[in-house]
Amino acid sequence: MRLLHTADWHLGRLFHNLSLLDDQRYVLDQLIDIIDREAVDAVLIAGDIYDRSVPPASAVALLDDVLRALCSERNLPVVMISGNHDSAQRLGFGARHLRQAGLHILSDLADIERPVTLSANGVEVDVFGIPYADPEYVRSQLGVDVRDFDSAHRHLVECINTKRHPTRPTVLMSHCFVDGGSASDSERPLTLGGAESVAWEPMQSFDYVALGHLHGPQCRGGEHIRYSGSLLKYSFSEASQRKGVTLVDIDEQGVRHIEHRPLTPRLDVRILEGELDSLIAQGLGDPHADDYLLVRLTDRHAILDPMGKLREVYPNVLHLEKPGMLESRGRQQLDRERLRFSALDMFSDFFAQTSGEAMTDEQAEAMNELISQLNRDEETR
Template sequence: MRLLHTADWHLGRLFHNLSLLADQRHVLDQLIAIVDREAVDAVLIAGDIYDRSVPPAAAVTLLDDILGELCEARGLPVVMISGNHDGAERLRFGARHLRQAGLHIISDLAGCDCPVTLAANGVEVDVFGIPYADPEHVRSQFSVDVRDFDSAHRYLVERINQQRHASRPTVLMSHCFVDGGSASDSERPLTLGGAESVAWEPMQGFDYVALGHLHGPQYRGGEHIRYSGSLLKYSFSEARQRKGVTLVDMDRNGVTRIEQFPLVPSREVRVLEGELDALIAQGKTDPNADDYLLVRLTDRHAILDPMGKLREVYPNVLHLEKPGMLEPRGPQQLDRKRLRFDALAMFNDFFAQTSGEAMNEEQSRAMGELIAQLSRDEEPRI
């Protein structure tokens, strides 16, 4: 049996206020192509299907299209669990009826110990799903004394272990933060207190563990306890990650092969660093000038409308940083005398860019006196 493990679709996501729905459809079409090319028997989606609990209508339409391609057009079973971004109640609307079409939605904790049994090519596999659940929900639903994410997750895993069938391989799906995992800026913290991680050891005995929540492909405690990663790069901290889906081959004895397949976005997410003139010259011949960019300018002088100038060659510059304008001294302190000295040079640059000529000697002297006076006014008085 061949399973495709994916997670963290975040349909409806905005990236610096820019909709990614077209980009998401692009990579989901590739996911469908992988399903066809690799003869996948079932698809596992480990949470965060949507980016928010009340998704936009276009995101719902996109999910409906993809599930229609998988379940209706190809007759493949799909098992999905809800993540911390999903609205669990909304996601499971119609879940009882959709089972007949091969779509199994696990977003209620009461059903986490009821397996979905998949069968293909003479192999049967039980799939259990733990949707995202904070300790309060677990404590309330099962009347157990769990005080953190780890103890709540351990309790749910124990319930599942009691229902495992000894003669069939077992897959566990879970949307959680496994201890030691590598996070990125785009993952919403599960709790403000910081005690959000769960141990991997209780999951060690499953044949395969399909995880969701962390956006970088990785595994913890063993190659079979794995995050497939998100469909796309959802923050600039993910710029170096390689996104994709995970294919898992299983026979009657368990996993025989695990392989990551890449997804190629229509636009990459990149970080560029350098001086403005050099970046503009580079952009004129850059074959991927439409990529989503964070630009760090290293220029040490004032620049008029740098974003506008960059977008003439890189139309999708989404964020601009200017570390060159600040020279740190010590851990995070500014050299105030240096800053005052540079103020005149920065104004001279501004004046030249707006008027088309440099300040004359009299103008420069007058501005220098004004800056000096403003600096004296800022001095603390004892």
């Protein structure tokens, strides 16, 4: 049996206020092509189907198109779990009726002990799903005393372990932050304070663990415990990541082969760095000038409308940084510190810059008296 593991579609995502729906449709067409070309028997989607709990109608329509192509036109079973960006209740609407069509939506903790049994080419595989659930929700729904993400996740895995078939290969799907995983800027924190990670050790005994939440393809604790990564680069911190899907071959004895298959975006996400004139000259011959760009200008002098000039050759510059100017200002600040201005001199300079005129003698005298009084108060403390 060949499974395709994917996650973190984030349908309806905005990137610097720019809709990515056309980009998502472009790579989802590639995903369907991979399914056809590689004779995939079932699809696993490990959460964050949508980018927000109430997705736009266009995102819902795109998901409907993809699921129709998979379940109705190709008769492929699809198993999906809800992620922290999804509304579990909204995503799970009609789940009991949709099972007959081959769409299995696992978004209710009450169903975690009930596997989806996939069958293809004489092989049967049980798939269990743990939708995203914070400790408070697990505690209230299941009546167990769990206080953090790790203890909640361990409890859910233990519940599943008691229901595993003794001989049938078992796949676990979970939307979580596995300890030691490499995160990026576009992933919404699961909680404040950093206590959101879960251990990989309780999942070690499963034949394959299809994870969602982290956007970079990676493994934790073994090749069979892995994140497929997101469909697209959703932040500039992901610019170097190779996006794609994971193919998993499994038989009666367990996993036989795991392979990452890349997806090619309609427009890439890149970071360019250099002086303005050099970047403009480079852009004139850049075959991928329409990519989504973050530009870091190294010029150390002021430039009039650098964004406008860059967009003449790179129309999709979405963010501009000026580290060269910051370095220049830093040196100016050091020079000012070397002058060892008195407090009155520094205030006089500030007054002149903000008001546009120099302080009068009376104002200077009043400020000098105030500074002297503050100094005396400081010395007596």
